[in-house]
Every structure is written in C-alpha cells, then in structure tokens.
Amino acid sequence: MSGGKQHALLSASSAHRWINCTPSARLEREFEGNSGEAAAEGTAAHALAEHKLRKALKRRSKKPISRYDSDEMDVHTDGYVEFIQELIAQAKQECHDPVVLIEQRLDFSRYVPDGFGTGDCVIISEGTLHVVDFKYGQGILVSAEGNPQMKLYALGALELFDGIFDVNTVSMTIYQPRRENVSTFPVDKESLYQWADEVLKPIASLAFEGCGEHVPGEWCQFCRAAVRCRARAEDNLSLARFEFALPPLLSDGDIEEILGKLDDLISWASDIKVYALEAAVRHGKEWQGFKLVEGRSNRRYANEEAVAETAKCAGYRDIYRQSLITLTEMERLMGKDNFQAILGSLIEKPPGKLTLVPLSDKRQAINTSAIHEFKEEM
Secondary structure: OOOOOOOOOOOOOOHHHHHHOOOHHHHHOOOOOOOHHHHHHHHHHHHHHHHHHHHHOOOOOOOOOOOOOOHHHHHHHHHHHHHHHHHHHHHHHHOOOOEEEEEEEEEOOOOOOOOEEEEEEEEEOOEEEEEEEEOOOOOOOOOOOOOHHHHHHHHHHHHHHEOOEOEEEEEEEEEEHHHOEEEEEEEEHHHHHHHHHHHHHHHHHHHHHOOOOOOOOHHHHHOOOHHHOHHHHHHHHHHHHHHHOOOOOOOHHHHHHHHHHHHHHHHHHHHHHHHHHHHHHHHOOOOOOOOOOOOOOOOOOOOHHHHHHHHHHOOOOOOOOOOOOOHHHHHHHHOHHHHHHHHHHHOOOOOOOOOOOOOOOOOOOOOHHHHHHHHHHO
16 A cells, blocks of 8 residues: 555554464564565555546546556556456446445454554445455465455455445455466355454454464564564574484475475575664674675666767667567557467466475475476486
C-alpha cells in the first residue's frame, strides 16, 4: 500500500509473523522501517491497478505517475482489472447489483486489538463474498489457502456486510501476475468465524501485549527484528553441532535436518552481513576485526550519446548491437490475442532448474526415475 498510511500494530499483512511468533509485532516496533525498492515498486503497481480498476468501473480517478512505470507493469495491471471484471460478471449471476469496493479499509478489531487493513478489492453478492489481494512481488509464490492475511480481510469484509447480504462462502484470491499465480481458496463463513474465535482471538491478545514465545521459522523473512533476534540466531547456530558430530559422516537424517534449516540459515547470514555493513556505512559503527573497503567495480560509459558521437567522428561505425524487444514488450505491442496467433508457436518456456523444496511446496514432484533415464540417453 502507498506510503503515509497508518499501520496497525497487528496488521493483516504481518499476520503470518505475529500469529506464529506472538512477541514479534512489539519487537519490530523497535526497528526503523526500510521498505526498499521492491516495496516501492509494489506500491506503484497497486496505485496503477487501483486507478485502472476505478476507470473500468466508470469511477473518477487520476492516473498516478511513477518512476516504476513500464510496459510490464501496464500488462500486469491490465490483467488484474480483467480478472476483477470477470469476478464481477460472475457475481452478477447471483446478485443483480453486487457491491464492489476498491482499496477498502477493513476493520477486524472484534478479534484483533486495533486490527484493520486495506482490501485491494472486495465484491459482495448474495451467497459469496470475494476478497482479492493484488501482489506485485515475484520473489515468493503466495498461496491463498489458509492465508491469515486473507482471513483477516475476509473477517473485516464480513463485519461490514454479513447480515446485509446472505453470505455463505468467502472466496479469497491472491492475484500475483509476475509469478503467473492466481490462487483462490473458498471457505465456509461459519468455519472462518470459528477460527477467529477459537484460534485468532487468543493469539492476537498475546501478540498485542508482546507476550508468548519467540518462535523462529520461515515467517522471519520479512521481520524487521529478525537480524537481531536471539531465538533465530540460536536456531540457526544449532547447525554448528554437526561440525563435531560422530561418526565422521553425516547420516541421511542429519542431512534432512540440515536441509530443513539451510534456506533460513543462508538468509539469516546474509541479513547479518547487510545489517553490519549498513551500521558501518550509515552510522560509523566499527566492528572489531573488520574494516570498510571499496569493492570491485566495472567500467561503464559516462555518457552513451557522447561516446557514440565521438566514436563516429573517429571513423568507427560498427558500434551498435541490435536485439529483439522483450517478450513482455512484444505482447504489449501486438495485444494478447494477436501475439498468441502470430508468435504463439515460436514461444517456449523451458523447464526450470531442478531444486529441492519442502513437501509443503505446492509444485508437483519430479519423477526421479525419468531423470535417470534421460541422463542415460545423453
């Protein structure tokens, strides 16, 4: 969401953290926020998507201007608007005049102290309430299934409209175009209320007071306190015991335990390095045994136009390299239908590099016997 908006202590966007590690919300308040480029780009994409959706629904809106504007962002926000319009068309089959809310403040303080958030799009009709969250990030694939952020938005939407509309089902959708991910998870309204009363409410009470146990896990990734968190450090440093383990060869069980923690260990080590560097550069912190130096850098043209003109004057002409515009730009140029008709047979998506992931990952497992057969034929 755009900068300057008020943020709740127990926000919906951070629910995955404070639900699993209840003291984290209060702890994060002790650290200054540093949203970074990815968050700023996401905010720009949200603003553009909001504008386009308002215009599509014949509502007043002024187009936002951002340094992140690009053909890619245009394509993805257009896709988001088309998706919402399809949902509205479906809702009209159940209800003549469904309510469509854009960037709506949703209050779920009945279950979470001072809890509120902003829903990107909420569509209310008889029978079904749709809650859609537009995520422009591409680093992490986000699922709607069991997603606490979406559940909180749904509770806030029900607070506004349950009783006015005869809602039985809440449909929660994550629209994540840069990962080609549209994840939808429907849930019965009564089961959502049961989760809110029996699970959410007592956890939120603990989190609001900053009480409970520090529990490290994959939810640490975006926690501002993670780099200084002792519980996370102790969890990662516990891997050091394998250095002294007997027998000298690690067992399969040892390796499986290490694999389960390795991603967070690498992330934590990287966070420590970034934190130490920023403290040295921005605050003059001196770390015993370390010093600031200038790293390696690559040469670059100071002014490409001046370089080209000067090279031509010196008699050099073959100084340009021609290349195709990107696939996204080509699709934008032709339009989706023409692009598929003209170039569809010439577009390929090669298989991704093989990687080990936890069983909880939604991607389908690769048949290892097929891999061995492929290697034997090579």
